[in-house]
Amino acid sequence: MxxxxxxxxxxxxxxxxxxxxxxxxxxxxxxxxxxxxxxxxxxxxxxxxxxxxxxxxxxxxxxxxxxxxxxxxxxxxxxxxxxxxxxxxxxxGAGSLMSFALTSQLICAMIFSHFGWLSLPQKTMNLESTLGASLMIIGLILINWKAV
CATH class of the missing domain: 1.10.3350 (HP0242-like fold)
Structure with a gap:
């Protein structure tokens, strides 16, 4: 692993x-x-x-x-x-762009996995994963604070 x-x-x-x-x-x-x-x-x-x-x-x-x-x-x-x-x-800028891109990729992947779309292994969103995504969004805001 x-x-x-x-x-x-x-x-x-x-x-x-x-x-x-x-x-x-x-x-x-x-x-x-x-x-x-x-x-x-x-x-x-x-x-x-x-x-x-x-x-x-x-x-x-x-x-x-x-x-x-x-x-x-x-x-x-x-x-x-x-x-x-x-x-x-x-x-x-690379840092700002990647923070937006990674956050959107993570949330999109979580939604696709939650529903098992495209024959992906289904992984139901729960409190922990939702909290993790929320922390990513908070990180996104902090990384881009002056740009927002």
Missing amino acids: FNLILLALLAGSAIAIQAMINSKLALLLNNTLLATACAFFIAFISVLVLYLIMGNTVKFNQLTQVPSLIWYTGGVLSALGVGLLYYLIPKL
């Missing part, structure tokens, strides 16, 4: 760092959409190479069985979320 927690922390750090690097790319290119496209292109190539190096093969019948709604909404929401991060970091 400890290793999984370390991987989760690594994932969170990677997301924050790549967002800051790619927001710099957006400033240098003077175009957030182009920076987002570049980031997704490099990510696609990187993941594809890793996928193939690990000995996986493409199973086209699996690709065709995925509902269109899953393909498109996942991609569109990824582009929207990532593109907005790149756009907003220079305007809000």
Whole structure:
């Protein structure tokens, strides 16, 4: 379990760092959409190479069985979320933006888990989890006190 927690922390750090690097790319290119496209292109190539190096093969019948709604909404929401991060970091600052993003991600994930949407393991919200989310919101306010 400890290793999984370390991987989760690594994932969170990677997301924050790549967002800051790619927001710099957006400033240098003077175009957030182009920076987002570049980031997704490099990510696609990187993941594809890793996928193939690990000995996986493409199973086209699996690709065709995925509902269109899953393909498109996942991609569109990824582009929207990532593109907005790149756009907003220079305007809000990395710390402020990440505090808003993480709080909204946590609350959204709690709601999806509570109802078991998208076949997620169902985890009912309780007093403790609601208190934890409330403390995140309080932290969000404190982090951004002068900006609010």
